[in-house]
Amino acid sequence: MQIEKVMVVGAGQMGAGIAQVCAQAGYQVYLNDMKEDIVEKGLGVIAKNLERQVQKERISSDEKERILARFIKSIDLKDAKNADIVIEAAVENLKIKMQIFEELDQYAPAHAILATNTSSLPITEIAAATKRPEKVIGMHFMNPVPVMKLVEIIRGLATEGEVYEAVEAMTESLKKVPVEVNDFPGFVSNRVLMPMINEAVYTLYEGVATKEAIDEVMKLGMNHPMGPLTLADFIGLDTCLYIMETLHEGFGDDKYRPCPLLRKYVKAGWLGKKSGRGFYVYP
Ligand code: CAA
Numbered sequence: 001m002q003i004e005k006v007m008v009v010g011a012g013q014m015g016a017g018i019a020q021v022c023a024q025a026g027y028q029v030y031l032n033d034m035k036e037d038i039v040e041k042g043l044g045v046i047a048k049n050l051e052r053q054v055q056k057e058r059i060s061s062d063e064k065e066r067i068l069a070r071f072i073k074s075i076d077l078k079d080a081k082n083a084d085i086v087i088e089a090a091v092e093n094l095k096i097k098m099q100i101f102e103e104l105d106q107y108a109p110a111h112a113i114l115a116t117n118t119s120s121l122p123i124t125e126i127a128a129a130t131k132r133p134e135k136v137i138g139m140h141f142m143n144p145v146p147v148m149k150l151v152e153i154i155r156g157l158a159t160e161g162e163v164y165e166a167v168e169a170m171t172e173s174l175k176k177v178p179v180e181v182n183d184f185p186g187f188v189s190n191r192v193l194m195p196m197i198n199e200a201v202y203t204l205y206e207g208v209a210t211k212e213a214i215d216e217v218m219k220l221g222m223n224h225p226m227g228p229l230t231l232a233d234f235i236g237l238d239t240c241l242y243i244m245e246t247l248h249e250g251f252g253d254d255k256y257r258p259c260p261l262l263r264k265y266v267k268a269g270w271l272g273k274k275s276g277r278g279f280y281v282y283p
Pocket of ligand 1: 049052056119141143144145146147148189190226235239
């Protein structure tokens with residue numbers, strides 16, 4: 001199964017990161033979003049990241065230009081007709097993802113793999129929106145994509161072995177490490193990470209310590225690169241809440257109940273770094 005052309009659906013934080021590492025590995029990349037200005041914004045972030053690599057003398061200016069020339073802007077899912085693999089990194093919402101997969105299934109060539117970067121939703125259910133569940137797979141990148149080595153690879157119930165192997169090989173070609181996990185809510189990464197973040201929010205809610213103190217304990221005491229509340233702001237509090245709700249609903253266990261303070265912040269529009277305010281304020 002030869003993969004040469006990639007389409008990334010969603011040009012936000014995750015989509016742009018995925019598109020960047022694909023183009024850097026030599027793939028031609030259709031970067032898709034609903035509006036041209038969102039695609040432009042994603043490409044702007046990529047160009048800035050590449051320029052930083054030029055400044056650090058990791059790549060030459062020519063190489064940067066060659067990488068940028070591998071992008072094709074797209075605002076139409078019909079462009080999937082050109083792709084060997086589509087990696088969907090749209091909003092974390094099952095209904096929306098299922099709609100996108102239903103459409104992609106109509107346009108993508110029969111051999112094309114349809115991958116989703118979902119962080120917690122069931123691959124088998126997303127695959128059921130298509131007539132090719134054997135070609136649907138989870139490919140969960142971590143944020144920031146250009147830096148983080150891990151990609152969780154999740155097979156749906158019907159995913160073919162050949163599709164898994166092609167995605168595993170592609171992940172390695174991106175200089176990332178694929179780790180296979182099974183199709184359970186939150187997979188491994190978010191089943192372990194999000195309850196820790198949620199618990200950190202509870203310690204703040206219950207007045208156990210200040211936000212700075214909670215982050216300092218986890219940074220200095222556990223050697224985490226970021227404290228859990230800073231990390232929650234970085235991921236997005238809406239995403240954290242959605243994942244906790246997915247875990248809570250999926251397992252039906254109260255230990256996954258989202259902290260009321262997390263809900264309150266999301267309701268207030270305090271979504272973290274992207275909205276300028278979460279647990280911390282971002283100028
Ligand atoms: N895009 C590209 N590169 C970035 C970047 C970004 N957004 N942010 C930082 N970098 C690069 C920097 O250029 C720098 O590169 P070099 O070392 O090659 O020069 C390197 O990362 C380190 O950056 P900084 O020195 O500026 O900052 P730092 O040392 O504090 O590292 C960090 C920043 C890598 C984000 C680090 O704080 C970290 O690892 N944090 C934890 C991240 C994490 O846990 N991610 C997983 C989130 S959960 C998830 O993604 C799953 C989900 O489904 C929710």
